[in-house]
Amino acid sequence: xxxxxxxxxxxxxxxxxxxxxxxxxxxxxxxxxxxxxxxxxxxxxxxxxxxxxxxxxxxxxxxxxxxxxxxxxxxxxxxxxxxxxxxxxxxxxxxxxxxxxxxxxxxxxxxxxxxxxxxxxxxxxxxxxxxxxxxxxxxxxxxxxxxxxxxxxxxxxxxxxxxxxxxxxxxxxxxxxxxxxxxxxxxxxxxxxxxxxxxxxxxxxxxxxxxxxxxxxxxxxxxxxxxxxxxxxxxxxxxxxxxxxxxxxxxxxxxxxxxxxxxxxxxxxxxxxxxxxxxxxxxxxxxxxxxxxxxxxxxxxxxxxxxxxxxxxxxxxxxxxxxxxxxxxxxxxxxxxxxxxxxxxxxxxxxxxxxxxxxxxxxxxxxxxxxxxxxxxxxxxxxxxxxxxxxxxxxxxxxxxxxxxxxxxxxxxxxxxxxxxxxxxxxxxxxxxxxxxxxx
Amino acid sequence: xxxxxxxxxxxxxxxxxxxxxxxxxxxxxxxxxxxxxxxxxxxxxxxxxxxxxxxxxxxxxxxxxxxxxxxxxxxxxxxxxxxxxxxxxxxxxxxxxxxxxxxxxxxxxxxxxxxxxxxxxxxxxxxxxxxxxxxxxxxxxxxxxxxxxxxxxxxxxxxxxxxxxxxxxxxxxxxxxxxxxxxxxxxxxxxxxxxxxxxxxxxxxxxxxxxxxxxxxxxxxxxxxxxxxxxxxxxxxxxxxxxxxxxxxxxxxxxxxxxxxxxxxxxxxxxxxxxxxxxxxx
Numbered sequence: 001x002x003x004x005x006x007x008x009x010x011x012x013x014x015x016x017x018x019x020x021x022x023x024x025x026x027x028x029x030x031x032x033x034x035x036x037x038x039x040x041x042x043x044x045x046x047x048x049x050x051x052x053x054x055x056x057x058x059x060x061x062x063x064x065x066x067x068x069x070x071x072x073x074x075x076x077x078x079x080x081x082x083x084x085x086x087x088x089x090x091x092x093x094x095x096x097x098x099x100x101x102x103x104x105x106x107x108x109x110x111x112x113x114x115x116x117x118x119x120x121x122x123x124x125x126x127x128x129x130x131x132x133x134x135x136x137x138x139x140x141x142x143x144x145x146x147x148x149x150x151x152x153x154x155x156x157x158x159x160x161x162x163x164x165x166x167x168x169x170x171x172x173x174x175x176x177x178x179x180x181x182x183x184x185x186x187x188x189x190x191x192x193x194x195x196x197x198x199x200x201x202x203x204x205x206x207x208x209x210x211x212x213x214x215x216x217x218x219x220x221x222x223x224x225x226x227x228x229x230x231x232x233x234x235x236x237x238x239x240x241x242x243x244x245x246x247x248x249x250x251x252x253x254x255x256x257x258x259x260x261x262x263x264x265x266x267x268x269x270x271x272x273x274x275x276x277x278x279x280x281x282x283x284x285x286x287x288x289x290x291x292x293x294x295x296x297x298x299x300x301x302x303x304x305x306x307x308x309x310x311x312x313x314x315x316x317x318x319x320x321x322x323x324x325x326x327x328x329x330x331x332x333x334x335x336x337x338x339x340x341x342x343x344x345x346x347x348x349x350x351x352x353x354x355x356x357x358x359x360x361x362x363x364x365x366x367x368x369x370x371x372x373x374x375x376x377x378x379x380x381x382x383x384x385x386x387x388x389x390x391x392x393x394x395x396x397x398x399x400x401x402x403x404x405x406x407x408x409x410x411x412x413x414x415x416x417x418x419x420x421x422x423x424x425x426x427x428x429x430x431x432x433x434x435x436x437x438x439x440x
Numbered sequence: 441x442x443x444x445x446x447x448x449x450x451x452x453x454x455x456x457x458x459x460x461x462x463x464x465x466x467x468x469x470x471x472x473x474x475x476x477x478x479x480x481x482x483x484x485x486x487x488x489x490x491x492x493x494x495x496x497x498x499x500x501x502x503x504x505x506x507x508x509x510x511x512x513x514x515x516x517x518x519x520x521x522x523x524x525x526x527x528x529x530x531x532x533x534x535x536x537x538x539x540x541x542x543x544x545x546x547x548x549x550x551x552x553x554x555x556x557x558x559x560x561x562x563x564x565x566x567x568x569x570x571x572x573x574x575x576x577x578x579x580x581x582x583x584x585x586x587x588x589x590x591x592x593x594x595x596x597x598x599x600x601x602x603x604x605x606x607x608x609x610x611x612x613x614x615x616x617x618x619x620x621x622x623x624x625x626x627x628x629x630x631x632x633x634x635x636x637x638x639x640x641x642x643x644x645x646x647x648x649x650x651x652x653x654x655x656x657x658x659x660x661x662x663x664x665x666x667x668x669x670x671x672x673x674x675x676x677x678x679x680x681x682x683x684x685x686x687x688x689x690x691x692x693x694x695x696x697x698x699x700x701x702x703x704x705x706x707x708x709x710x711x712x713x714x715x716x717x718x719x720x721x722x
Contacts, residue, residue: 004650004653004654005646005647005650008649008650008677008681128643128671128674130643130673130677131673131674131676131677133680240645241647242645242647243645243647244645245643245644246643246645247643354531354532358622358625358626358629358630358631358632359611359629359630360611363629366529367529369531370529370530373529373531373533373551376533377533380533380534
């Protein structure tokens with residue numbers, strides 16, 4: 001099994017590492033230019049190109065398909081270059097947002113003409129990094145390697161254009177166009193593999209983490225690469241452990257790495273006086289949030305014992321949900337739960353019999369199939385009846401439980417929160433806030 | 441006449457012949473379970489004398505359309521309304537339409553809704569359609585009965601041939617992308633050991649794919665059944681990992697150009713499948 005998992009994970013991991021390599025660099029430039037959503041807009045414009053190609057009748061991976069995609073990407077790059085010059089009194093981001101929604105809406109309209117369009121649009125969003133092929137990884141390495149080398153050679157004018165405050169200068173516009181064209185090429189090819197959501201993560205999160213720790217672009221790049229590699233490994237193996245879709249888990253993994261990096265920055269590597277203050281504040285905020293959650297859950301179970309109570313349910317996992325039932329209620333509770341389980345097993349057993357009979361032994365007659373169906377239906381409904389009994393008894397127990405569990409929870413939470421707030425007050429009274437302090 | 445799917449439209453055409461105009465609401469190559477009605481569908485509903493639906497929650501959106509604009513004669517329970525699932529022997533009955541624990545990928549419904557893929561179910565389905573035609577246009581009684589008999593005669597002759605083609609592959613293990621084929625499997629004695637997609641529209645997790653690959657190797661699954669409108673990545677990945685072949689067959693009339701009507705649907709699917717299985721066993 002482990003070998004099977006490794007075999008499934010190897011190519012996606014390689015792709016993720018390659019993506020991190022090039023996207024962190026582009027992400028750093030995107031952050032400098034303040035055009036965070038440019039990749040979404042460009043990806044969407046190139047997706048529009050791919051969609052048009054499909055609707056006109058060319059397969060996505062044919063030469064004509066690529067030509068359409070590239071043409072639309074070039075148009076998108078030109079539009080993004082012009083928006084910078086246009087954006088004098090407003091953020092360039094506003095134009096980028098408009099470009100994104102218009103490209104998306106246009107894709108929907110074009111897709112509307114083709115029957116399998118909805119599927120296509122969904123795939124662009126979520127992607128399928130899990131099913132990336134060796135050929136695709138090799139193509140990406142070649143393409144990204146070439147673009148990376150070009151950018152390394154042209155890094156000075158590109159970075160100068162990114163920082164330039166006079167964007168109407170034709171030289172800046174030229175370098176902007178070069179940037180957006182190469183950016184479009186990268187984003188287009190990675191979006192077809194990993195999907196818009198994941199590519200956005202590859203682009204922004206490692207770059208963001210890099211800039212958290214260093215203003216120097218080379219240092220930020222290395223830190224971003226390390227963080228991106230960690231997040232990729234965590235996401236891909238995490239999706240095996242959690243038995244969940246890879247793209248979505250990887251996005252969450254990137255977010256967690258970002259939070260962790262933020263914590264490291266605030267509590268471990270910030271300058272000394274700031275670090276101490278951050279730690280104190282962090283502890284206080286965490287303790288306050290925990291106290292408030294306890295207090296609110298306690299109050300909530302007192303007010304509405306029949307509602308959903310995650311904290312109380314967690315406590316019941318330890319003490320047992322039947323703790324506050326009368327002996328007869330407890331007996332009914334366990335019986336109903338057991339009967340519900342039995343009904344479920346019976347439904348599954350019937351299902352297995354019917355499945356086997358599809359190809360093994362004598363064929364079941366229609367009447368036998370009908371009988372199985374109606375038994376399954378009856379058992380499911382009866383199981384639901386037992387579930388109702390279980391829920392009812394649990395609510396009755398919670399009506400008593402609220403005084404024994406809910407009240408202490410609410411009291412502890414409120415007292416804790418009050419103590420934290422009070423401590424803060426006395427601290428700030430004995431230690432006036434910084435601006436009031438006399439300058440030495 | 442208006443049918444929600446191409447399959448029911450084709451069956452309605454077989455019964456009514458040239459005497460009625462039959463239209464399907466879901467476009468031919470689209471995923472029926474992802475269909476969303478558009479304004480022009482309301483117009484179609486307005487003029488319809490008979491409405492034929494799959495039922496079992498498969499075309500749940502029709503209820504809303506009927507409530508909004510349907511003629512009183514085609515509403516649930518009236519003379520022009522046909523729920524084709526009525527009275528069939530259903531498989532994989534799950535009991536209720538609102539069970540969140542439903543794990544087989546069908547978000548709605550009482551049982552697996554792909555019952556038209558058992559050709560013998562065409563008999564009760566066309567029966568229901570013929571009855572509705574007779575109720576709405578008594579003058580067409582003879583035509584409808586004759587049309588249905590002719591169609592069923594042709595169907596039964598073909599069924600013998602279809603069963604002959606697939607007989608050598610009885611019990612051969614298969615994997616399907618979506619849980620579309622239980623009725624088909626029962627009729628043609630096929631053994632579908634597992635499905636790739638357990639929740640509609642959610643890509644399967646890698647752990648599930650790894651388990652599936654192990655199962656496929658263990659049980660020597662050589663063929664993956666795949667619907668033409670579903671995303672191909674997961675099926676192709678499994679095929680690459682296990683050496684199986686992905687076979688695209690049509691779950692509904694019109695999904696592929698070759699599956700132009702109800703009989704052609706089975707002709708194409710069975711021919712394609714038999715060929716793939718024969719190639720895989722060599």
